[in-house]
Amino acid sequence: MKLFRVAATALTGMSSLCAATTTSPQTTLDASRPVAHEAPNTVAAAFIPGLDDLMTMLIQPRHVKLYYAGMRKNWELAAFESRELNAALRRIGQAIPRYRDNGVDETVASMIAPAIGSIDAAIAAGDSKQFIKAYAELTSACNACHTYMEHPFLVMRVPEPDAKNSVYPDQDFSAGGSKP
Numbered sequence: 001m002k003l004f005r006v007a008a009t010a011l012t013g014m015s016s017l018c019a020a021t022t023t024s025p026q027t028t029l030d031a032s033r034p035v036a037h038e039a040p041n042t043v044a045a046a047f048i049p050g051l052d053d054l055m056t057m058l059i060q061p062r063h064v065k066l067y068y069a070g071m072r073k074n075w076e077l078a079a080f081e082s083r084e085l086n087a088a089l090r091r092i093g094q095a096i097p098r099y100r101d102n103g104v105d106e107t108v109a110s111m112i113a114p115a116i117g118s119i120d121a122a123i124a125a126g127d128s129k130q131f132i133k134a135y136a137e138l139t140s141a142c143n144a145c146h147t148y149m150e151h152p153f154l155v156m157r158v159p160e161p162d163a164k165n166s167v168y169p170d171q172d173f174s175a176g177g178s179k180p
């Protein structure tokens with residue numbers, strides 16, 4: 001971002017912009033700030049997602065989908081979503097090993113892994129009651145980590161159980177699928 005700004009500034013000769021963006025954070029949203037198509041010779045900075053981005057992109061959707069698949073007793077899909085959730089958490093731990101002096105992998109292992117284990121046991125047994133209990137446990141574990149990592153205001157909850165199409169209206173969560 002810094003490189004881009006410096007290069008863009010050199011190109012357009014707007015040295016005052018550079019000074020403004022480094023001294024006042026508000027001006028970074030200013031409409032006068034150069035954008036990529038106005039500076040064709042600069043190389044766009046690679047997008048490096050932060051932990052919040054990865055949570056929103058990889059974890060939140062799986063958390064939701066796992067729920068709806070489980071509530072519709074589609075155990076095959078629920079097992080898949082649980083595996084995806086687990087694998088995504090592991091990949092996040094690799095991409096961002098430490099967050100504010102806390103090991104992400106260790107925290108996932110100690111706080112979330114047991115809850116995912118309970119989910120998997122419920123799925124394997126095809127037991128809805130057990131699934132609902134384990135899902136609540138998992139959701140509490142998400143919140144425990146948010147609190148532990150100084151974001152207690154990020155509160156996850158169990159979704160609405162009978163939302164007709166959930167928040168993913170393009171996916172059918174019932175086993176076998178139903179015709180459109």
Ligand code: HEC
Pocket residue numbers: 050051052053055056059060063099104107108111112138139141142143145146149151154156
């Ligand atoms: C290892 C600890 C940890 C675990 C486990 C964890 N989170 Fe997070 N999550 C965080 C941290 C820390 C942030 C804030 C990161 C930031 O601000 O860059 C975050 C951010 C989020 C956000 C972004 C909020 C927003 O509105 O942008 C969502 C959504 C989220 N988490 C969902 C979940 C869910 C669902 C689970 C459980 C399946 C979960 N998280 C498990 C640490 C964790």
